[in-house]
Amino acid sequence: MKIAQWMEQSGVAFGTSGARGLVSAMKDSVCFAYTVGYLKHLAGLGEFAPGTHVAVAGDLRPSTPRILRACVAAIEYMKGVPVFCGYVPTPALCLHAFARGIPSLMVTGSHIPADRNGIKFNRARGEFLKTDEAAMREQDVELPDGWFDADGALTAPVELPEKTDVVPGFVARYRDFFGADALSGLTLGVYQHSAVGRDVLVEIVEALGGKAVPLGRKDSFIPVDTEAVRPEDAKLAREWAADGKLDAILTTDGDSDRPLLADRAGNWLRGDVLGILAARFLDAAAVTTPVSSNTALEKSGFAKDIRRTRIGSPFVVAAMTEAADAGFVPSVGYEANGGFLLASDVKRGERTLAALPTRDSILPMICALVAARRAGKDLAGLVATLPQRFTLSDRLVEMPTAQSRAHIAKLAENPARGATSLGFTKACGNLSHVDHTDGLRMTFDSGEVIHLRPSGNAPELRVYVEADSPERAASLLATGIEAVGAWRDAS
Secondary structure: OEHHHHHHHHOOEEEOOEEEEEOOOOOHHHHHHHHHHHHHHHHHOOOOOOOOEEEEEEOOOOOHHHHHHHHHHHHHHOOOEEEEOOOOOHHHHHHHHHHHOOOEEEEOOOOOOOOEEEEEEEOOOOEOOHHHHHHHHOOEOOOOOOOEOOOOOEOOOOOOOOOOOOHHHHHHHHHHHHOOOOOOOOEEEEEEEOOOOHHHHHHHHHHOOOEEEEEEEOOOOOOOOOOOOOHHHHHHHHHHHOOOOOOEEEEEOOOOOOEEEEOOOOOEOOHHHHHHHHHHHOOOOEEEEEOOOOOHHHHHOOOOEEEEEOOOHHHHHHHHHHHHHOOOOOEEEEOOOOOEEEOOOEEEOOEEEOOEEEEEOHHHHHHHHHHHHHOOOOHHHHHOOOOOOEEEEEEEOOOOHHHHHHHHHHHHHOHHHHHHHOOHHHHHOOEEEEEOOOOEEEEEOOOOEEEEEEOOOOOOEEEEEEEOOHHHHHHHHHHHHHHHHHHHHHO
């Protein structure tokens, strides 16, 4: 049976970052089949054969160890050699695997709730691209006899291999490039919640000379979304910052590949603002980012080459690699969720930061903190040096993807009429431009933006807005959420 059929039957399909689905749907048999299909695809590319090492790691969700064991069983069935890297950040796994030219997979649901999980597949030296997903769907996979019971559970116990410690190399990446005193004199809160990199982040801050103050550690999984910050996380940051002792607060999402950084007042920075700060600090010649990211990038004027893509790291990776191949280096990419990617090495004097073409949560936060110090400013002061454009986003939950797509397709038939019926033209003026790159992005005469897009990872409808002030952006977001809420409520 083809992987495409496995996906249809199980409901565990590819999203923007790998296969995602309900934990109840991610049975051992399904995860085993997907991993076999993944390795068969890599075998066709010459990146896997019997005896090939395959690195695996996972986040801290309760379901992750079981899914990891199913993946390991598949690797062993295909006569590969599983390398268990532990419960570590996705970029730490990728740094280890890419450097060795071996495949890797991460069991994670990223920021989505704990009743869901996923598997993120990687090529030997980079992320799985959309072309890889399409090819993997065509792989035929049949389960071996006797390996699974009627409920799809493995019938024989599978043990994870002894752990290979990839953390020291991950910490050294930043210490060696930025220096052991890069953060000296800074007191930095580290919001730990249930992020898999919560202790690694503390270690990195201290390795760069900063004082780390752990905050908010939890035993249960917390779905921290770096793009749509929960009200409770906004409140926590303000409370932690209230005594003025912290210079900033750092955290990540569940698999620690997306950053979230707050200034000394406890205000969380938007990921697309953080991306601009990091790209500028690294003197990027080329910057690739999804169409939903803040247009302050273009207004900043430092990048020679700017490319806008669909939302999702595979699209960013493909475009920023093209930019690097065209001679625009350093070539970087970032997403509105804050994940930062390097398509080429970055050199500073005798120091080199090696390319890492997957989302990295650590690099942009350190870049912003170091840039602020060098400019003699705090984070808020550094952000104020950018053109004043403000983006916000939120999601309408429990909105089936098919339903979202149907509504957006109808809106796209006559965007001007649709924008009027939704109340957008009354709020923003006449519609001046429509972008269909990913969902429907509407720009109005006022220069304001409302962008609607179905989530690629969950049954949610994403709403993005952009305006000239935080207050106006918040007002637009409320307008957008209220308008699309009527779609759900009418169904």
